Amino acid sequence: MVIEVGEQTDLLLLLVTIRELGEISGRTRLQKTVYLLRERFGVPFKLKFKPYYYGPYSDELSDMVENLVALGLVEEHRRYLADGVVEYSYKLTDAGSGFLGSQVSVEAIRKPPLANLVKGLRELRELPTNVLVATAKSILTGIVLQST
Amino acid sequence: MLIRQLGLKAYVDFPGAIHTRFSHALGTMQLARKLVTLLADVLSKAGQPNKAANLEANLNNLMAAGLLHDIGHGPFSHVVDYPASKLLGKTHGEVGAEIIATEFGRLEHHGVTISSVINIIKGQHAHPFLHEIIDGPIDVDKLDYLLRDSHHVGLRYHFDLDQFLYDYLVLGNDDALQSCALGLTDTLHARTTAEIFVLIWKGMYDLVYHIEDSRIAEKMLEHAILAGCKKDTKLKAMFSEETRYRKLYDDMVLDAVGKVNGFPEDAVERIRTDNLCRPAFSIDLSQRRYSYGRRVIESLLKFDENEVADTSIELSKAMCKELDLKADQLIVDLVKSRKPKSIHIKGDRLQDQPKYLEDESDVIGAIESKIYLKAYIHPALPHKISENDIEKHLKKELETWS
Numbered sequence: 001m002v003i004e005v006g007e008q009t010d011l012l013l014l015l016v017t018i019r020e021l022g023e024i025s026g027r028t029r030l031q032k033t034v035y036l037l038r039e040r041f042g043v044p045f046k047l048k049f050k051p052y053y054y055g056p057y058s059d060e061l062s063d064m065v066e067n068l069v070a071l072g073l074v075e076e077h078r079r080y081l082a083d084g085v086v087e088y089s090y091k092l093t094d095a096g097s098g099f100l101g102s103q104v105s106v107e108a109i110r111k112p113p114l115a116n117l118v119k120g121l122r123e124l125r126e127l128p129t130n131v132l133v134a135t136a137k138s139i140l141t142g143i144v145l146q147s148t
Numbered sequence: 149m150l151i152r153q154l155g156l157k158a159y160v161d162f163p164g165a166i167h168t169r170f171s172h173a174l175g176t177m178q179l180a181r182k183l184v185t186l187l188a189d190v191l192s193k194a195g196q197p198n199k200a201a202n203l204e205a206n207l208n209n210l211m212a213a214g215l216l217h218d219i220g221h222g223p224f225s226h227v228v229d230y231p232a233s234k235l236l237g238k239t240h241g242e243v244g245a246e247i248i249a250t251e252f253g254r255l256e257h258h259g260v261t262i263s264s265v266i267n268i269i270k271g272q273h274a275h276p277f278l279h280e281i282i283d284g285p286i287d288v289d290k291l292d293y294l295l296r297d298s299h300h301v302g303l304r305y306h307f308d309l310d311q312f313l314y315d316y317l318v319l320g321n322d323d324a325l326q327s328c329a330l331g332l333t334d335t336l337h338a339r340t341t342a343e344i345f346v347l348i349w350k351g352m353y354d355l356v357y358h359i360e361d362s363r364i365a366e367k368m369l370e371h372a373i374l375a376g377c378k379k380d381t382k383l384k385a386m387f388s389e390e391t392r393y394r395k396l397y398d399d400m401v402l403d404a405v406g407k408v409n410g411f412p413e414d415a416v417e418r419i420r421t422d423n424l425c426r427p428a429f430s431i432d433l434s435q436r437r438y439s440y441g442r443r444v445i446e447s448l449l450k451f452d453e454n455e456v457a458d459t460s461i462e463l464s465k466a467m468c469k470e471l472d473l474k475a476d477q478l479i480v481d482l483v484k485s486r487k488p489k490s491i492h493i494k495g496d497r498l499q500d501q502p503k504y505l506e507d508e509s510d511v512i513g514a515i516e517s518k519i520y521l522k523a524y525i526h527p528a529l530p531h532k533i534s535e536n537d538i539e540k541h542l543k544k545e546l547e548t549w550s
Contacts, residue, residue: 011442011449050276051327053320053492053502064449066487070519071448072434078513086507095437103442 041120220244331492
């Protein structure tokens with residue numbers, strides 16, 4: 001079954017995000033990218049985010065990625081950066097690409113909300129992680145202030 | 149009239165594990181008291197008055213949360229929680245919150261705020277570090293059950309608990325309690341003890357909580373309860389009427405299920421006489437790279453216990469039909485071997501942002517999450533079924549659920 005516009009679930013939105021990026025490096029970067037896609041570009045992720053040290057954080061997103069790795073749809077790599085810091089990166093496996101290809105049509109990518117997702121990623125991928133963190137934090141702070 | 153902390157594991161694999169959930173609840177409450185008192189003292193001396201005052205103000209709430217955190221679970225925990233959630237229309241978390249609100253109001257006379265206790269347990273408190281004391285990567289629940297359970301099953305796992313508590317901190321800005329986290333000091337002692345703690349956690353899951361015979365018994369009882377409730381209105385009432393459900397204990401459940409003819413009676417007899425279904429098939433899904441239908445992935449995405457149970461029950465039914473077996477003669481199970489949640493360590497970079505234990509420790513960083521797909525077959529099958537047959541049909545089912 002190929003998905004129609006408007007039927008996107010968190011699963012498909014996340015897989016499209018990872019596929020469009022090719023590879024995403026850093027768990028913090030993944031968290032903030034998904035948050036900003038929703039808050040700034042209207043991508044309809046339904047995940048719950050809470051305020052945390054590095055800004056908004058979603059346990060659900062973290063669990064989803066862990067389970068996609070355990071199901072063999074996403075690959076996780078752990079590597080050491082020059083200063084000894086460990087970084088995790090994620091990309092789709094062949095099984096993940098195959099699954100996504102069977103679910104999301106080429107036409108769906110050209111229409112909202114997937115078109116918004118692709119446009120958002122074009123902007124966000126250029127930003128360093130600390131800018132993503134600061135932007136996500138400021139948006140969350142605004143939301144918290146509004147709600148209080 | 150006991151609820152054993154290890155449920156069916158105490159009947160099948162660890163007959164010496166006769167400790168109760170109540171003893172664990174008391175232990176968790178006591179550890180909450182110890183940790184919170186210690187943290188408030190340390191933070192006060194370290195010039196972080198808001199964190200210290202917040203902990204002191206919530207000491208009684210956190211002790212009550214420790215005492216009551218498991219109160220919504222039925223006997224045998226998830227084995228009974230799943231059918232009860234279907235029949236009551238409530239999760240164990242919702243049942244727990246209702247019990248606390250309706251049965252423990254008198255704690256308000258002892259410095260406890262019931263609404264705060266419920267928010268702490270459910271993770272809805274404005275200050276998430278309070279929830280992490282009860283339910284987080286290094287919570288007092290795990291500190292109690294890992295040492296208590298390992299002692300009772302005869303695994304002599306140990307670490308210096310009292311000394312470890314001195315390594316705890318509330319990390320983050322003292323003026324922004326909403327984004328603070330429970331974590332550890334950046335010392336060799338803290339990191340090494342945390343590594344031992346995580347390895348004990350992993351060891352207990354591999355060797356005790358997911359041990360195969362007990363797991364098979366749990367799945368048999370789960371299927372037996374569901375089958376029994378369809379056949380017997382008295383049994384169904386025990387799980388669908390909340391006042392009766394709240395009074396259940398281990399042997400009451402086994403006795404009641406064992407009185408229903410057919411699979412329920414057979415299953416309970418087999419559990420009691422150690423004549424269980426046999427493991428017939430097991431694969432690690434990350435290695436096998438099957439094709440999945442979207443519904444399968446969606447149902448496993450958050451690995452919510454009830455959703456996963458729904459999937460395994462439905463797969464079991466489909467497999468029995470495919471292989472021409474009676475209902476419940478083949479049971480499909482999905483078991484997750486988890487990665488530990490990230491443990492925060494007080495950091496020194498990026499304006500004192502925390503570090504994570506798995507980034508500092510190759511031992512912890514190497515632990516991977518795995519999902520196993522398993523099948524158990526009844527010892528008295530009408531015909532022989534090979535592992536290849538099971539895999540062929542399971543593969544088909546996984547692919548076609550879309």
